[in-house]
Structure formats: C-alpha cells, structure tokens
Amino acid sequence: MQSTKKIIITGGAGFIGSHVVRRFVKNYPQYTIINLDKLTYAGNLANLKDIENEPNYSFVKGDIVDIQFINTFFEEQQPDAIIHLAAESHVDRSISNPLEFVMTNVVGTVNLLNAAKNLWKGDFENKRFYHVSTDEVYGTLGEDGMFTENTAYDPHSPYSASKAGSDHFVRAYHDTYGLNTVISNCSNNYGSFHFPEKLIPLAINNIKQNKPVPVYGKGENIRDWLWVEDHARAIDVIFHKAAAGSTYNIGGHNEWKNIDLIKLLSSILDNKLGRDEGESAKLITYVTDRAGHDLRYAIDASKLKNELGWEPSITFEQGLEKTVDWYLANEKWLDDVTSGHYQDYYNEQYTNR
Ligand code: NAD
Ligand code: TYD
Numbered sequence: 274m275q276s277t278k279k280i281i282i283t284g285g286a287g288f289i290g291s292h293v294v295r296r297f298v299k300n301y302p303q304y305t306i307i308n309l310d311k312l313t314y315a316g317n318l319a320n321l322k323d324i325e326n327e328p329n330y331s332f333v334k335g336d337i338v339d340i341q342f343i344n345t346f347f348e349e350q351q352p353d354a355i356i357h358l359a360a361e362s363h364v365d366r367s368i369s370n371p372l373e374f375v376m377t378n379v380v381g382t383v384n385l386l387n388a389a390k391n392l393w394k395g396d397f398e399n400k401r402f403y404h405v406s407t408d409e410v411y412g413t414l415g416e417d418g419m420f421t422e423n424t425a426y427d428p429h430s431p432y433s434a435s436k437a438g439s440d441h442f443v444r445a446y447h448d449t450y451g452l453n454t455v456i457s458n459c460s461n462n463y464g465s466f467h468f469p470e471k472l473i474p475l476a477i478n479n480i481k482q483n484k485p486v487p488v489y490g491k492g493e494n495i496r497d498w499l500w501v502e503d504h505a506r507a508i509d510v511i512f513h514k515a516a517a518g519s520t521y522n523i524g525g526h527n528e529w530k531n532i533d534l535i536k537l538l539s540s541i542l543d544n545k546l547g548r549d550e551g552e553s554a555k556l557i558t559y560v561t562d563r564a565g566h567d568l569r570y571a572i573d574a575s576k577l578k579n580e581l582g583w584e585p586s587i588t589f590e591q592g593l594e595k596t597v598d599w600y601l602a603n604e605k606w607l608d609d610v611t612s613g614h615y616q617d618y619y620n621e622q623y624t625n626r
Pocket of ligand 2: 364365461470471472473475487488489490492494495496531563
C-alpha cells in the first residue's frame with residue numbers, strides 16, 4: 274500500500290480520527306489526506322488546529338448517510354483508499370437513540386462500501402477499504418479468556434450491534450465483490466481530545482470541578498485500555514501491511530476494573546491539583562447501572578504482534594498521566610466542549626440516576 278496517494282479518512286474530527294489524521298498527515302507528506310466529517314456533537318475541528326494548514330491536508334464537511342453526496346464526493350475525489358472511522362460511538366447514547374446508530378454505523382458504512390466498489394470497479398489491487406471497529410462486537414467475557422479474531426460475534430448494546438452489522442457488511446463486500454478490505458477491532462481508547470461523555474475524560478472533568486464522579490453499578494466492570502496514539506500507530510501498520518480481507522484485534526493487555534481506574538485517576542489528580550491524597554476519591558458516586566452492561570472486555574492482540582510487530586509503546590500509568598496533563602493544560606478545549614448541548618446530555622443521563 275506504499276503507493277497509495279489519496280486517502281479519505283472519515284470521522285477525522287473525532288477523538289481517534291483526529292489522531293489518525295494527524296499521524297498520516299505528518300508521517301506521509303507524499304499522501305493527500307482528506308478528512309470527511311459531519312461534525313456532529315463529537316466532531317471538533319479544534320482537534321486538528323495544529324495541522325489544518327498542512328499542504329497535504331484538507332477538510333470536507335459531509336454526511337456518510339447522504340448517498341448522493343457520498344457518490345459524487347468519491348467521483349470527484351478519486352481516492353485510492355478509505356480509512357473509515359466515522360460513527361456514533363457512545364453506548365449510552367445508543368440506548369437512548371438506536372436508530373441514529375443504525376443510520377450512521379450501518380447505512381453510512383454501506384454507502385461508503387458501494388461508493389468504493391463502484392469507483393474502483395473490480396480493480397481493487399492497489400486500493401484499500403479500512404474499517405475501524407471495536408472489540409464490543411464480541412460481546413462480554415466472564416472472568417477468564419480473551420477475545421481473539423476468531424471469537425464469534427455476540428453484541429449486546431445497540432452501539433455494538435450496529436458496529437457488528439457494519440463489520441459483517443465490510444466482510445461481505447470482500448467475499449462477494451473482492452473489495453480490498455481490512456478490519457481492526459480495538460479495545461477502549463483514552464488520551465487527548467476524548468469527548469467527556471466517555472468514562473476517563475468525564476471523570477477528569479468532574480474531579481477537576483469537584484463534582485460527583487458517576488460509577489455505574491458496583492464499578493466492577495472491566496475494560497482493556499489503550500492509549501489512542503498507540504491505536505493510531507496500529508492503524509498505520511495494518512493499513513500498510515495487512516492482507517486483503519484480514520482482521521486484526523488491537524488491545525493494550527491492560528485490564529482495569531472501573532472503580533480501580535477511577536481511584537488511580539483520583540490519586541493522579543490529587544497530586545496534580547495539590548489536593549490531599551484521597552480527596553478526589555470522595556467524589557466517587559455509585560449510580561444505577563447501564564442497561565445490558567457488558568462485564569468484561571479483554572483483547573488478545575498476539576496476531577498483530579506476531580505478524581506485524583505492533584505493541585503498545587507506553588504503560589497505562591504513563592499514558593494516564595500524559596492524558597491528565599493534557600486536560601489540565603487544555604482548559605479552553607474542555608470548557609468549549611462541555612458547554613451548550615453537553616449540559617443537556619449530562620442532565621438527561623445523570624440527574625437523579
Ligand atoms: P467519536 O464519537 O469521537 O468521533 C466520531 C466522528 O465521526 C466525529 O467526528 C463525528 O462528527 C463523525 N461522524 C459521526 N456521524 C457521521 C456521519 N454521519 N458522517 C460523517 N461523519 C460522522 O468516535 P471515536 O471514539 O473517535 O471512534 C472512532 C471509531 O473508532 C468509531 O468507528 C468507533 O466505533 C471506533 N472505536 C472506538 C473506540 C473508543 O474507545 N473510542 C474503540 C474501538 C473502536
Ligand atoms: P465508556 O467510556 O462509555 O466506554 P464503553 O462503554 O464503550 O466501554 O465506559 C467505560 C466503562 O465505564 C463502562 O464499563 C461503563 C463505565 N462508566 C461509568 O461507570 N460511568 C460513566 O459515567 C461512564 C460514561 C461509563
């Protein structure tokens with residue numbers, strides 16, 4: 274795939290997408306990178322301020338659900354590859370509004386697959402459709418075991434069901450039409466530019482403001498956390514090296530019970546904010562559990578390590594500290610994204626929960 278020249282990255286103004294765009298724009302000046310994003314509540318051009326004037330980068334506002342727009346856009350741009358990250362990504366929002374997840378995650382993905390198939394018309398060899406997905410498609414684990422690339426799909430939330438649907442369509446376009454597809458399924462990401470509806474940035478924001486930190490159920494659910502820049506690095510390697518039709522799991526071998534993670538975060542913030550040890554942890558508040566809450570996710574990323582040589586580059590403690598530092602240094606970003614509609618969302622989800 275080294276010869277690839279023009280790449281459309283969808284969802285490039287979101288959390289993970291902005292890190293992928295930045296990496297590709299900076300590391301591959303010979304590529305033309307087009308960021309296609311609808312700028313929903315989760316998309317934010319402030320995430321890309323540092324690269325917005327790079328000569329190999331451009332932004333186009335558009336909706337992947339809009340079939341006519343997508344077809345015209347592909348015809349005009351003539352991309353060689355797609356890295357598809359645009360999605361509705363938050364489980365709690367999917368419980369309130371599943372249809373929006375079907376539209377963006379399933380219909381939007383199929384629109385892109387069709388546009389790519391029609392543009393490349395059977396000449397798929399040097400083209401690539403890279404679909405970025407989640408480990409949540411595999412469902413939930415008990416106390417033991419890990420998800421491998423062969424684990425059967427068993428999604429439980431409307432979000433994971435919609436991502437599973439999109440993954441199936443991507444594989445179907447490879448098996449049926451020969452489209453050069455690749456899928457990666459990654460565990461929970463954390464890092465800079467993470468929208469504060471997700472656990473880690475929400476907790477940082479609340480602790481900073483001395484507000485209650487909502488922990489669902491007993492806080493015993495387990496997630497496998499990966500630094501977002503390591504995810505972007507994995508996407509880079511897979512994009513360039515993976516065989517057509519292949520799948521890779523990406524994860525940090527880094528499982529944390531939610532409550533232990535929040536306690537670690539509280540202690541880092543006590544230190545950074547000059548509070549007494551234990552002060553921030555007093556903000557922990559147990560709230561009603563999420564419906565259908567998956568107990569445990571854990572990724573076996575050995576295929577990616579053995580075949581393509583990828584491993585996480587930093588420990589969780591290092592990554593979490595970098596992340597806290599970033600949020601404390603970027604107060605304006607945090608204030609901007611938590612004003613306006615965010616307050617309505619927050620009240621809807623958490624008031625009297
Ligand atoms: P995000 O919610 O932060 O960003 C999603 C981006 O997609 C936003 O910029 C938004 O404006 C854009 N978008 C949404 N609907 C669109 C539409 N109809 N047309 C065009 N753009 C649209 O999400 P994220 O956390 O960065 O996740 C990116 C991808 O990675 C998703 O596909 C998600 O399923 C997957 N993923 C996320 C995680 C995680 O921990 N966040 C883990 C594994 C996989
Ligand atoms: P989240 O960041 O929403 O990611 P996902 O649901 O995709 O794994 O949630 C991570 C974990 O934290 C999950 O087990 C749900 C839990 N959680 C809370 O306990 N409180 C919260 O306010 C949020 C947003 C999540």
